[in-house]
Amino acid sequence: MSLLFIAPGSVSMDTGDGRPALWRGGGAIVDPPPDPDPDTLPSTPGDIAGLAGWWDGGLASGLRDSFGAALPGMSGVVASIFDKSGNGRHLVPTATARASARANGLLGGVGSPTGAAGLAPQLDASLGFQVSGLSMGSGAGWTRYLVWTRPNLRHGASRNGAPVALLTVGSTVVLQLDSVAGGRLVLFPGAGEVVLSQTMVRRHTHTVIVRYTVGSGVSVWLDGVQVGSGGPNPLPIVNTATMTLLHDTTPQGGAQCWFHEAAAWDRSLTSDEIGALILATPRWKCGPRRGINLLVVGQSNAGLGIGDGAWLTMARGIAWHLGAASYGVIAQWGGSSYTCASGHGIYDVRTPPDTGSVYLPGEFIHNPADGSDPSGYALGSDGAAVQAYLASQPAADVADIAAILWPWNETDSTRGYSEKQHFQSGAQTLLARLRTMLGRSAAQMPLLWWNAMPFWTDPGVQMVREVMATMAGLSAQNTVCAIPMTADTNPRGSTWDASTGLLLSAGDGSHLDATDLVALGQRGAGPAARAILASSGGDTITTIPAGVPNAGPRIVHAYRASNTQIVVTVAHDSGNDLLVPLQAANGAGWAVMDGGSVGTPGTIRTAIACERVDATHLRIVLSSALTSPSAGCGLFYTPTPPKPEGIACQRDRRRFCSDP
Numbered sequence: 001m002s003l004l005f006i007a008p009g010s011v012s013m014d015t016g017d018g019r020p021a022l023w024r025g026g027g028a029i030v031d032p033p034p035d036p037d038p039d040t041l042p043s044t045p046g047d048i049a050g051l052a053g054w055w056d057g058g059l060a061s062g063l064r065d066s067f068g069a070a071l072p073g074m075s076g077v078v079a080s081i082f083d084k085s086g087n088g089r090h091l092v093p094t095a096t097a098r099a100s101a102r103a104n105g106l107l108g109g110v111g112s113p114t115g116a117a118g119l120a121p122q123l124d125a126s127l128g129f130q131v132s133g134l135s136m137g138s139g140a141g142w143t144r145y146l147v148w149t150r151p152n153l154r155h156g157a158s159r160n161g162a163p164v165a166l167l168t169v170g171s172t173v174v175l176q177l178d179s180v181a182g183g184r185l186v187l188f189p190g191a192g193e194v195v196l197s198q199t200m201v202r203r204h205t206h207t208v209i210v211r212y213t214v215g216s217g218v219s220v221w222l223d224g225v226q227v228g229s230g231g232p233n234p235l236p237i238v239n240t241a242t243m244t245l246l247h248d249t250t251p252q253g254g255a256q257c258w259f260h261e262a263a264a265w266d267r268s269l270t271s272d273e274i275g276a277l278i279l280a281t282p283r284w285k286c287g288p289r290r291g292i293n294l295l296v297v298g299q300s301n302a303g304l305g306i307g308d309g310a311w312l313t314m315a316r317g318i319a320w321h322l323g324a325a326s327y328g329v330i331a332q333w334g335g336s337s338y339t340c341a342s343g344h345g346i347y348d349v350r351t352p353p354d355t356g357s358v359y360l361p362g363e364f365i366h367n368p369a370d371g372s373d374p375s376g377y378a379l380g381s382d383g384a385a386v387q388a389y390l391a392s393q394p395a396a397d398v399a400d401i402a403a404i405l406w407p408w409n410e411t412d413s414t415r416g417y418s419e420k421q422h423f424q425s426g427a428q429t430l431l432a433r434l435r436t437m438l439g440r441s442a443a444q445m446p447l448l449w450w451n452a453m454p455f456w457t458d459p460g461v462q463m464v465r466e467v468m469a470t471m472a473g474l475s476a477q478n479t480v481c482a483i484p485m486t487a488d489t490n491p492r493g494s495t496w497d498a499s500t501g502l503l504l505s506a507g508d509g510s511h512l513d514a515t516d517l518v519a520l521g522q523r524g525a526g527p528a529a530r531a532i533l534a535s536s537g538g539d540t541i542t543t544i545p546a547g548v549p550n551a552g553p554r555i556v557h558a559y560r561a562s563n564t565q566i567v568v569t570v571a572h573d574s575g576n577d578l579l580v581p582l583q584a585a586n587g588a589g590w591a592v593m594d595g596g597s598v599g600t601p602g603t604i605r606t607a608i609a610c611e612r613v614d615a616t617h618l619r620i621v622l623s624s625a626l627t628s629p630s631a632g633c634g635l636f637y638t639p640t641p642p643k644p645e646g647i648a649c650q651r652d653r654r655r656f657c658s659d660p
Contacts, residue, residue, distance in 0.1 A: 109258030128247020137239030141268030170241030303333030317525025
């Protein structure tokens with residue numbers, strides 16, 4: 001028996017309730033070893049005598065909740081950062097702070113992401129970290145150590161672009177960072193300030209050591225390299241004012257950076273001790289950091305996904321997998337310049353096979369209607385609008401585009417199956433034009449596509465899916481099916497019975513439900529991250545952990561046990577078992593084409609039952625017996641597409657996932 005896949009080499013399954021099938025089984029995910037704990041390094045701040053305070057925000061063990069207990073993981077509200085020096089000087093946030101995993105490689109950070117619009121994460125400008133009881137004046141020596149990550153430049157209507165304080169004592173800013181790309185790192189800003197660096201990039205992680213020695217002044221090391229010596233110290237001779245990190249103590253004066261680690265000594269460290277402290281810093285991946293932006297091009301479902309947060313969710317997931325510092329979506333639905341146009345295909349549809357003379361536009365590339373191959377098509381009005389939109393964006397944001405995302409091809413699926421080669425040429429042409437706009441080669445800029453959602457005609461849907469699969473198999477195209485299952489989704493605005501899985505109200509069959517769009521973006525992050533990393537688009541994590549989802553579970557074999565029963569073998573991705581609840585038990589989604597071909601379909605034998613045989617096998621029972629030889633039969637797994645009039649298919653509510 002042959003298999004007709006809807007993704008290159010795989011058939012993806014869906015839980016039907018916003019989770020991917022076998023996307024993650026209980027205990028199946030295994031991350032690579034975490035970045036080194038301070039205790040495993042050649043030196044740690046704790047090895048240096050006279051430690052007055054030491055705070056580690058990279059691991060959950062150093063973070064405390066409101067009851068003083070260590071956080072169970074790198075998530076949740078952080079009430080304090082534990083003082084590992086044993087002196088009981090815990091670092092206290094000035095506002096609600098949260099732990100975040102993978103803020104730097106596999107190590108975390110403490111900050112407070114907000115819901116502000118724009119590139120993410122944007123951190124709360126009211127957050128800083130304070131500790132009292134330290135001596136930091138000009139009459140005695142002292143040393144301070146800090147590690148931070150800046151994901152984006154400062155934002156906020158009142159202080160947008162203003163410098164930020166990294167280290168403050170009382171109300172005196174000791175160390176200041178410009179909030180502009182290519183900005184400065186300044187010691188004691190103001191009269192007599194010392195500029196330590198003029199190349200502080202927009203997104204970065206850095207370590208800094210500030211040492212004051214009576215009679216010698218202030219010396220500073222940035223990422224282990226000395227950048228200043230003999231600097232002035234305008235602080236009072238005796239000064240035990242509160243030390244504040246990542247805040248200047250004025251309203252909304254937060255630096256909007258992740259806190260990673262800090263330490264303090266109420267004495268001037270020797271040169272050898274500075275060297276030992278520098279040896280403790282390699283656990284942090286310092287230097288410029290990456291932002292992961294997605295360029296989204298498509299029709300109304302792509303546009304709806306912008307507002308629903310689907311593609312931002314995907315970008316966030318990709319950034320998490322790659323250890324990137326920032327993420328965002330470059331996209332616009334509507335207006336004079338845009339990237340998404342409702343109802344517009346790659347090029348215009350002249351004679352839709354099931355709608356008579358209805359004209360469906362598509363001007364991303366222009367079809368001159370002279371029978372020429374699309375490889376020679378110029379940009380159409382939609383393509384020009386994309387080009388104009390990109391030209392209007394900050395160059396730094398465009399430079400951070402890591403992939404092109406096409407959650408697309410509704411009306412393209414109204415084409416005839418015979419148009420396959422023509423359409424593939426058009427898709428490749430548009431892709432090349434978009435890469436040219438970005439100044440990137442195919443090897444540098446992957447295309448993330450989805451399997452065409454069911455829309456009007458079966459042959460057209462199959463044609464678009466086959467083109468996607470073909471392009472994914474061509475290394476020169478650098479294309480991946482990041483979202484292999486779009487069929488088991490709800491119509492927008494529909495309702496369904498959670499106890500049976502049956503649809504209660506039809507909704508808008510041409511558009512996907514917001515929850516489902518977000519789920520598609522979420523589950524597409526793993527495959528997308530792999531494609532971006534393979535295209536040299538990664539950040540601090542250089543290898544995707546083995547447990548991160550790739551393309552979902554795959555059907556690797558189908559055995560014809562009888563003319564009415566098919567036994568299917570499933571190869572797991574990140575899962576470890578099969579569940580068959582609700583309408584899935586009635587065989588929803590399974591069918592065998594008895595003879596024929598995609599272009600000239602044979603009899604469709606739908607399934608009436610599906611049962612779990614064991615962790616890797618399903619038994620499918622057909623509604624009627626097969627009559628063709630196995631080689632002439634094709635196994636399909638997908639719900640019935642919507643009807644031509646746009647009525648949505650019944651929700652199948654299948655759950656093949658082993659998660660609770």
